[in-house]
Amino acid sequence: MDILVCIKRVPDTGGRVNLTSDNRQIDTSNMEFTISPHEECAVEEAIRITEEQGGEVTVLALGPEGTTEQLRESIAKGATQAILLQSDDDNWDAHATAHAIINAVKDKKFDLILMGNEAADLGQYQVGPRVATMLGVPCATGVKALQFQDGNAIAKRQDGNNWAVFELPLPAVVTVKEGINKPRHPSLRGIMAAKRAPLEQIAMDAPAPKMVHKGLKLPQESGDQVTMLGEGAAAVPKIMETLKELGVL
Amino acid sequence: MxxxxxxxxxxxxxxxxxxxxxxxxxxxxxxxxxxxxxxxxxxxxxxxxxxxxxxxxxxxxxxxxxxxxxxxxxxxxxxxxxxxxxxxxxxxxxxxxxxxxxxxxxxxxxxxxxxxxxxxxxxxxxxxxxxxxxxxxxxxxxxxxxxxxxxxxxxxxxxxxxxxxxxxxxxxxxxxxVDQLKAVEKGEQQGIPLASAKVVIGGGRGMGSEEAFSILEELAGLLNGAVGGSRVATNNGWRSHSDQIGQTGTQIGPDVYIACGISGAIQHMVGCKNSKNIIAINKDAEAPIFQRASHGVLGDLHEILPALIEEVKKVKGV
CATH class of the missing domain: 3.40.50.620 (HUPs)
Structure with a gap:
């Protein structure tokens, strides 16, 4: 099975974010970058499927030059090849992104396209269903279990305590959520090989978004101060008091 | 229109x-x-x-x-x-x-x-x-x-x-x-669901191991609560992903959330921001969770929690 996986490079934000001086982006000067979590699981799922059934995994990302780091990481884990749609522009809405993906893969054939349910940063929930609709293929979103039977993808998503089951003929688009698998770490050998792996790079024209990015805004701080109950086991009486006050004891 | x-x-x-x-x-x-x-x-x-x-x-x-x-x-x-x-x-x-x-x-x-x-x-x-x-x-x-x-x-x-x-x-x-819902499989709920629990005990990097979570289970049992973990805990395989509290896991909203050994990464905090009270136990005074918690305890959870459990048992008479 030949699989396309679409991923996004996002900053690893940690505990606190600051904005750039023009308030357009997160100040990433002291941050590392990572593959958006749901998409990291999409890469893992694709590698597992091809390990079982054969076929190739192509990983695609839209982003700046630095995105090669996440593409090479995917190759190090077991993806076959990678495509970078290179753009420094921060104005890619879901509409423009879906068009860019379609343009890049329209002459290629895939049995399955895997994406994340939503990217960790913009969380638009749109690119997967948009790409499926534009390609005229079936789609399931938010999938946490994926199997194959008689040429169909059996995709399950959690609905409260139950599982909603979809059965899609291939080719299809499936967007996954973290928890579908536990992503592997790349092997040292994989990392070395990925360094030399050729990447297909396509320079993108400026996007034509329908939703135009204007800037970012930090939430208002509550201003509430933490009440310190003490240090070490000596704090236990105060914790007990607090639990009683809060009505849980 | x-x-x-x-x-x-x-x-x-x-x-x-x-x-x-x-x-x-x-x-x-x-x-x-x-x-x-x-x-x-x-x-x-x-x-x-x-x-x-x-x-x-x-x-x-x-x-x-x-x-x-x-x-x-x-x-x-x-x-x-x-x-x-x-x-x-x-x-x-x-x-x-x-x-x-x-x-x-x-x-x-x-x-x-x-x-x-x-x-x-x-x-x-x-x-x-x-x-x-x-x-x-x-x-x-x-x-x-x-x-x-x-x-x-x-x-x-x-x-x-x-x-x-x-x-x-x-x-x-x-x-x-073609992509219509085909069937609904009934899941089995075990214990108190994380999303609706009134008390949640969460563990993060500071737990150190899968085994360490048994202490959280004990406290949760005494307080009628549910146990969850940060993304570090689920990525390390200490807890199953269904127990993750965070942006890519479950959103909780308990009366009291006791966060143990959790630094307070944004990924985690957006999952517990609807908690009415957060009691953070962490040995790092600089941990961002102390900026977001209502109550804080500085120190090693491995010392504090056993002592706390003893006291809770006394009150509960068990």
């Missing part, structure tokens, strides 16, 4: 859809509502809905995002809707994404603030799990918008609408139902 895509659950209009109806008046012009399957029109009157467009195709009673998206696309086009509003739910976002792709339209999801400025809509969206906001402008026509139900309280219109039901027919082929 503003078209509100409304959703019903067990025959009742969802509260999230009431939020979506409440913002429709800001766009000016008549408000029409659209529902798939059978819909109670009476409950739409207080929101100033003039017409209820009822898509008469029984096949849509079972969730079918492809067919539903096509139906929504056809109704938007045939009724010349300028703005389309819905609640930001998984189903509405999926269905509107498909309608937007068919029409090549712009769609802003999860909006928390909206204002109309001539031909454009200025909006704010919740991003990074709600820890940050994006300001953007939606252009073109029609404009598709889903609103974060938490950001807009349901509010009835100054004048009620007639909510006159009008059946609209849409052209759907069997092939449009």
């Amino acid at each position: 503003t078209l509100v895509y409304v959703e019903y659950q067990d025959g009742a209009l969802t509260e999230a859809s009431q939020s979506a109806l409440s913002v429709a008046s800001m766009f000016g012009g008549p408000i029409h509502a659209m529902a798939l399957g059978s819909a109670d029109a009476e409950v739409l009157k207080p929101y100033g809905v003039e017409k209820v467009l009822h898509v008469a195709d029984d096949r849509l009673n079972t969730y079918a995002p492809g067919a539903a998206g096509k139906a929504v696309h056809q109704v938007i086009s045939s009724q010349s809707a300028e703005t389309v509003v819905a609640a930001s739910t998984a189903s509405a976002n999926e269905i509107l994404s498909r309608a937007a792709a068919l029409g090549d339209w712009g769609f802003a999801s999860a909006c928390t603030e909206l204002s109309v400025d001539g031909d454009v809509v200025n909006l704010t969206r919740a991003i990074w799990g709600g820890s940050l906001f994006q300001e953007a402008q939606l252009t073109g026509s029609p404009k598709l918008i889903t609103v974060d139900p938490n950001a807009f309280a349901p509010q009835q219109a100054t004048a009620p609408g007639a909510a006159e039901v009008e059946a609209v027919s849409v052209a759907l082929d069997d092939a449009d139902f």
Whole structure:
């Protein structure tokens, strides 16, 4: 099975974010970058499927030059090849992104396209269903279990305590959520090989978004101060008091 | 005309859809509502809905995002809707994404603030799990918008609408139902569900091992609570992913959340921000969680928790 996986490079934000001086982006000067979590699981799922059934995994990302780091990481884990749609522009809405993906893969054939349910940063929930609709293929979103039977993808998503089951003929688009698998770490050998792996790079024209990015805004701080109950086991009486006050004891 | 895509659950209009109806008046012009399957029109009157467009195709009673998206696309086009509003739910976002792709339209999801400025809509969206906001402008026509139900309280219109039901027919082929819901498998709930627990005990990097979580289980048992973990805990395999509290896991909202050995990464904090009280236990005084917690204890959880459990047992008489 030949699989396309679409991923996004996002900053690893940690505990606190600051904005750039023009308030357009997160100040990433002291941050590392990572593959958006749901998409990291999409890469893992694709590698597992091809390990079982054969076929190739192509990983695609839209982003700046630095995105090669996440593409090479995917190759190090077991993806076959990678495509970078290179753009420094921060104005890619879901509409423009879906068009860019379609343009890049329209002459290629895939049995399955895997994406994340939503990217960790913009969380638009749109690119997967948009790409499926534009390609005229079936789609399931938010999938946490994926199997194959008689040429169909059996995709399950959690609905409260139950599982909603979809059965899609291939080719299809499936967007996954973290928890579908536990992503592997790349092997040292994989990392070395990925360094030399050729990447297909396509320079993108400026996007034509329908939703135009204007800037970012930090939430208002509550201003509430933490009440310190003490240090070490000596704090236990105060914790007990607090639990009683809060009505849980 | 503003078209509100409304959703019903067990025959009742969802509260999230009431939020979506409440913002429709800001766009000016008549408000029409659209529902798939059978819909109670009476409950739409207080929101100033003039017409209820009822898509008469029984096949849509079972969730079918492809067919539903096509139906929504056809109704938007045939009724010349300028703005389309819905609640930001998984189903509405999926269905509107498909309608937007068919029409090549712009769609802003999860909006928390909206204002109309001539031909454009200025909006704010919740991003990074709600820890940050994006300001953007939606252009073109029609404009598709889903609103974060938490950001807009349901509010009835100054004048009620007639909510006159009008059946609209849409052209759907069997092939449009290719990705329809096939079956629902009943899951088994074990213990107290994390999402609705009144007390939650969470463990993070500071737990150090899978075994260490038994101490959280013991405390949770005594306090009738549920145990969860940060993304570090689930990525390390100390807890199953279904126990993850965070942006890519479960959103909790307990009366008390006891966060043990959790530094307070944004990924985690957006999952527990609805907790009424957070008691953070951490040995690092600089941990960001102390900026977000209501109560803090500085120190090693491996010393504090056993001592706490002894005291709780005394009170409980066990």
